[in-house]
Amino acid sequence: MQTTSFSNRKKVLEQKPMTFMERIYLPAIVKGMSITISHFFKKKATIKYPEQKRTVSSVYRGLHILRRDENGAERCTACGLCALACPAEAITMEAAERKPGEESLYREEKYASKYEINMLRCIFCGFCEEACPKAAVFLEEDFAVANYSRDTFIYGKDRLVEKPKVGTKAFDIVKVGRTRELN
Amino acid sequence: MDLLLNFLPAIIIIVVMFGITMIAALYSTYGERKVAAYLQDRHGPNRAGPGGLLQPLADGVKMFLKEEIIPVASNKFLFILGPSIAMTCALMTGVVLPWGDKFTLFGRTFNLQATDLNIGVLYVFAVVSVSVYGIMIGGWASNNKWSLMGAIRASSQIISYELSMGLSIIALLMVTGTLSFREIVLQQHGGILHWNFIAQPLGFLIFLICAFAECNRAPFDLAECETELVGGYHTEYSSMKLGFFLFAEYINMFISSAVMSALFFGGFNFPGMDFLAEKGLDANWITLIGTAGYFLKIIFFIFFFMWVRWTIPRFRYDQLMNLGWKSLIPIALLNLAITAAVMVIRHSNNFGF
Numbered sequence: 001m002q003t004t005s006f007s008n009r010k011k012v013l014e015q016k017p018m019t020f021m022e023r024i025y026l027p028a029i030v031k032g033m034s035i036t037i038s039h040f041f042k043k044k045a046t047i048k049y050p051e052q053k054r055t056v057s058s059v060y061r062g063l064h065i066l067r068r069d070e071n072g073a074e075r076c077t078a079c080g081l082c083a084l085a086c087p088a089e090a091i092t093m094e095a096a097e098r099k100p101g102e103e104s105l106y107r108e109e110k111y112a113s114k115y116e117i118n119m120l121r122c123i124f125c126g127f128c129e130e131a132c133p134k135a136a137v138f139l140e141e142d143f144a145v146a147n148y149s150r151d152t153f154i155y156g157k158d159r160l161v162e163k164p165k166v167g168t169k170a171f172d173i174v175k176v177g178r179t180r181e182l183n
Numbered sequence: 184m185d186l187l188l189n190f191l192p193a194i195i196i197i198v199v200m201f202g203i204t205m206i207a208a209l210y211s212t213y214g215e216r217k218v219a220a221y222l223q224d225r226h227g228p229n230r231a232g233p234g235g236l237l238q239p240l241a242d243g244v245k246m247f248l249k250e251e252i253i254p255v256a257s258n259k260f261l262f263i264l265g266p267s268i269a270m271t272c273a274l275m276t277g278v279v280l281p282w283g284d285k286f287t288l289f290g291r292t293f294n295l296q297a298t299d300l301n302i303g304v305l306y307v308f309a310v311v312s313v314s315v316y317g318i319m320i321g322g323w324a325s326n327n328k329w330s331l332m333g334a335i336r337a338s339s340q341i342i343s344y345e346l347s348m349g350l351s352i353i354a355l356l357m358v359t360g361t362l363s364f365r366e367i368v369l370q371q372h373g374g375i376l377h378w379n380f381i382a383q384p385l386g387f388l389i390f391l392i393c394a395f396a397e398c399n400r401a402p403f404d405l406a407e408c409e410t411e412l413v414g415g416y417h418t419e420y421s422s423m424k425l426g427f428f429l430f431a432e433y434i435n436m437f438i439s440s441a442v443m444s445a446l447f448f449g450g451f452n453f454p455g456m457d458f459l460a461e462k463g464l465d466a467n468w469i470t471l472i473g474t475a476g477y478f479l480k481i482i483f484f485i486f487f488f489m490w491v492r493w494t495i496p497r498f499r500y501d502q503l504m505n506l507g508w509k510s511l512i513p514i515a516l517l518n519l520a521i522t523a524a525v526m527v528i529r530h531s532n533n534f535g536f
Contacts, residue, residue: 024510029495036222036494045224 061124062143064117066161067136069107072168074161075136078112082128082137090121091128104169107134115160119145119153192293200277200297208433209239211485215433218489246426254419256326265321266420266427272314273434279303280441281365283451283474286467295451295474296365303364304352307442308345311397314435315341318399321428322416333415336405336500340396343507344403348393350515351386354522355446358382368450375454380447385518387447389511394439396507399432401492405500440484444477451477 021027047054056062069075078095096113098106105111128137147153164171213228213235220227228235253262280303283295300306315338322334358379359367371378380387396403407415417428444450451473459469498506 029491032494033490036490039224040218040221042224044226046226048226048229 056141060141061126061139062141063145064160065138065140066115067138068162068164068170071104072164072170073105073107074111075107075134076112076115077108077110077134079133081131081133085127085131087125087127088121088123090118092116105173115157117155117160119155120150193297196295197278197297200282201274204274204277204434204437207437208430211433211436212242213239214485215489218486219493222493246423249422251422254326257419258324261320261324265317265324266424268320269314269317269431270427272310272317273431273438275310276307276438279306279364280445281368281450282477284470286470294365295470299363299365302362304362308349312345318416325419327419329413330416330418333407337399337416340403340405340503343504344393344396347389347507347511347515348397350512350519351389351393354386354519355379355383357522357526364445368445368452371449372452373457378447378449383447385514389515389518390443392511394443395491398435398439400436400488402495402498403503404497405503436485436488437481440481443484444480448480
């Protein structure tokens with residue numbers, strides 16, 4: 001049958017009746033089953049999530065962290081630039097003055113006595129990280145936030161501030177403070 | 184007292200077999216999910232218990248705790264009868280299967296088989312045919328178009344494939360000359376070459392295909408074809424009644440694997456049986472190894488069922504009927520004729536066979 005084709009690439013496919021081997025399906029079934037059994041022994045595409053985690057990019061924007069400096073003192077000075085930069089208005093803070101004797105806890109004379117990020121408002125854009133002049137706030141790799149009630153999503157300093165390193169003075173103070181709270 | 188002692192082994196075997204059948208079916212659901220996952224490059228259930236081994240129990244608890252709904256428009260009696268029949272029939276077949284050879288305990292010798300019916304094969308077929316009523320009644324009592332269509336599909340499929348299954352078995356019975364499972368298995372004693380699938384390869388193939396259809400398993404699971412029929416005959420079922428239907432399917436899979444291994448793959452016979460007996464190993468140990476071997480064969484067939492399910496897409500209904508009536512029955516008849524011819528030639532001995 002002659003058909004017109006402007007591109008000269010048209011092909012007329014004729015449907016051949018199935019041969020006997022095709023009609024009894026068995027060769028095709030055996031072939032398919034050999035493919036599936038080969039997948040049985042392959043490396044799994046999924047991982048056992050809570051135990052194993054996929055590595056994320058080094059610039060991944062996950063949950064926030066408030067860093068300490070090399071002596072273990074909090075870097076944040078409660079300047080408010082992160083809150084200003086935040087397009088979602090997720091950050092609030094209250095500033096306080098450092099008292100004598102707290103030098104190993106706070107790096108500069110002013111610090112954030114309250115620092116809260118609402119993780120339900122946050123859009124993880126990373127503007128706070130860019131705005132911070134003291135290199136205090138960073139977006140880390142952890143991303144799994146799940147809980148049963150909404151108010152648990154407002155992260156205070158207890159969950160945001162980096163844990164002090166062993167050997168720094170802040171570590172001893174925080175630890176003592178914790179035990180005192182417990183008592 | 185003597186009467187009781189005669190029945191005691193059978194009763195113990197029935198209870199043990201009931202337990203093993205239930206556990207096998209329970210863990211088939213776990214196996215199914217694991218096999219499906221592994222064939223699809225996944226891990227499968229792994230949260231409940233080590234490696235997810237407690238998953239079937241969690242599923243069972245879920246099934247029991249779910250709300251039980253009996254539709255207002257349904258026939259309540261038949262609605263409950265459907266899954267009951269399916270479950271009862273599925274559990275009834277286990278009694279005639281030969282789980283092992285002779286076992287001697289306290290000076291008494293008995294067979295590891297609940298009862299050795301001389302028409303065991305017929306009995307299994309009869310019970311399997313009754314199980315279609317469970318599906319049919321369940322679908323009908325739901326008073327739901329999809330359930331009814333699913334039930335009709337399932338029953339016509341089972342009835343169609345029972346024919347070719349029966350024909351393939353007739354050829355086998357011509358070779359063995361008996362309907363007793365125990366005798367069929369004992370005849371296959373003495374190495375793999377004596378197993379019936381060597382003598383009846385075509386018969387085995389037909390039986391295998393029909394077993395898939397009888398169990399309503401993929402690629403013949405049109406009865407529960409969810410894209411066309413919602414859930415098939417168990418659309419309206421919930422809670423443990425749904426659980427019974429699903430559970431019956433897995434028990435049927437276990438039983439048909441057991442029947443297949445017994446009829447075609449030597450049952451409790453295993454290669455090297457006589458060698459171990461010559462070495463002076465206790466007969467009880469050989470029986471136990473044979474039983475373990477039988478279960479290995481069953482597990483392989485269950486795995487095969489799952490392997491096929493996660494490989495082959497579902498047949499269309501007309502393809503299913505074409506395959507059953509226009510392909511399998513003629514092939515089964517051909518197999519019957521060839522078997523008969525070979526037997527006549529062998530018996531006449533004129534050709535020097």
